[in-house]
Amino acid sequence: MWLATLLMALRALRRNVLRSALTTLGIVIGVASVIAMVTLGQSATASVRKSISSLGTNMLIIMPGSDRRGPVSSSATAFKMDDLHALRQELGESTSLAPTTNKSILFVYGNNNYSTTVQGSSNDFFRVRNYKVSRGREFSDTELSGGTPVCVLGETVRRKVFGAQDPLGAVARAGKLACTVIGLLEAKGQSSFGMDQDDLVIMPLAAVQRRLVGNSDINAIYLTVERESALNRTKLQVQALLRERRHIQPGQNDDFAVQDTREIANALGSVTGVLTALLGAVAGVSLLVGGIGIMNIMLVSVTERTREIGTRLAIGALANEVLLQFLVEAVLLCVLGGAIGIGLGLLGSWAAARALTMPFAVDYTIVFIAFVFSGVIGILFGYVPARRAARLNPIEALRHE
């Protein structure tokens, strides 16, 4: 019975292939956009999380400014070397601390120049931020304490400014400061924010502070603990120490922020999650519109096939069998459209993820939900036309022109 009805519905759809295809196009597009939106959104979230965790899961970033997500206000008091020493004393040798001060500069060598960021820091920076010197060397103690203008180049800067030439030992200009290239970083590649992690120049902290910025401020402190389990405790220690050093009364808010990478990942993840939900909802509306299209065409089809329905009733079809036939036709249209839509949506988001160099994360729950939902739309919007067909009076239906 079910098989016969299914075959009958297939035959009816095949009788007018073009119209069936056009009718289900709304569902195809609706399902495809839902799948594409959600898949892309989740790929974006996954890629954000991945790039943040590539910073390391055991890292804290300490920045001046109140604890709110977003840009840190520049009016807050910067950290000083004393803060760093105090932190080092408090936390002991098992934590690595990398103070940084950065400045945007024009890096010039010969006829080439390139606008980049110089990071002033210590050798801990390489460990904490997970950079490796592929050629040359890190800073010596005398260079660090004396603020000697030497620099280590990120791969992007090397390529843009030096091209095929060997940069080691060359004297280039960082802003107005002449500096000697002593090392080259191993390429890290692009992070998923579209941020080039190889687009930087590293110099001793003292060199940047004294010769480029002109003060002794520290903009941010990166900190890694040996074991991830110690992260929360370390965070509390840092907060307590800095509150004390910055004379913050109990009840007052911090004027600095201590963020761990998981926290940042979650914050960004929730933003992309909201975006995903919004886009998914918009796509869901288009699916609903597709359903209305199905209902419209099924109503037309019932009117057009009135004589056929009359003939079927005269031959001995029960009203319920006619109802079922038209319902199955509508559901079949929707489910076929849904299946095609899922295929197109996945293909589209795969291509987009590739183009944007994001990981391609398929959520099979969403695929399943989209498929079931397209079937449900078929039932919802197919029922009214099907009931109209089943309620036809056979005599009038037979006489219908």
Added chain:
Amino acid sequence: MSSKSPEKQGRPPLIELSNLVKSYGQGDAEVRALGGVSLRINAGEFVAVIGASGSGKSTCMNLIGCLDRPTSGSFRFLGVEVTTLDNNALALLRRHYLGFVFQGFNLLSRTSALENVELPLVYRRIPAKERRRRALLALQQVGLEDRVQHMPSELSGGQQQRVAIARAIVSEPSLLLADEPTGNLDSARKGEIVRLLGDFSRTRGITVVIVTHESDVARWARRIIQFEDGLVSRDEPNTPTES
């Protein structure tokens, strides 16, 4: 009114109408399409129902075809009172005992002759293989064995009507109702179709009732019932004549 043959022992007539009334509308606007018809048709008869339009013959055929219910009176089909059955029971009655042939053929478009003929068997839940065998046989009996895969649009009017007849007889009905079966055909095809129906009545014992307004179609029948103003005005046997 006269009835053609006496009731055979223990076997009820195929159709027995007594004082059947059908009216449309209510109150002052009430129109009586049938004004109390009593009629008996036995198994194996070949009957032509004639009359002008509005005479009530079509209304009577709709009732006999179990497509409609009378306002009052009794209609027994094979001895069973039909007037009290619900829609589903009527549909099942049509499925198992009736075959229809219409003026406009009413074949499913873009569906092959074979599939059209198979349709009643689909509703009877006959397995596909058996369905195909019987449908091919029926098409052979109407002389269309070389047209089984043709679509209705690829067939002439006479051929389409023969497909429709094959569809009506494929389920071996007790009663075949033909409503103006020759109305859309030219005169050469008319005789062909009516003769075909007569053959099925004679050779297979199927009761055939043809509704027509054409007297040259009616003269092929062995009994002619004439309707006038919602009543039977004439009911007499007829000797089929060749033209």
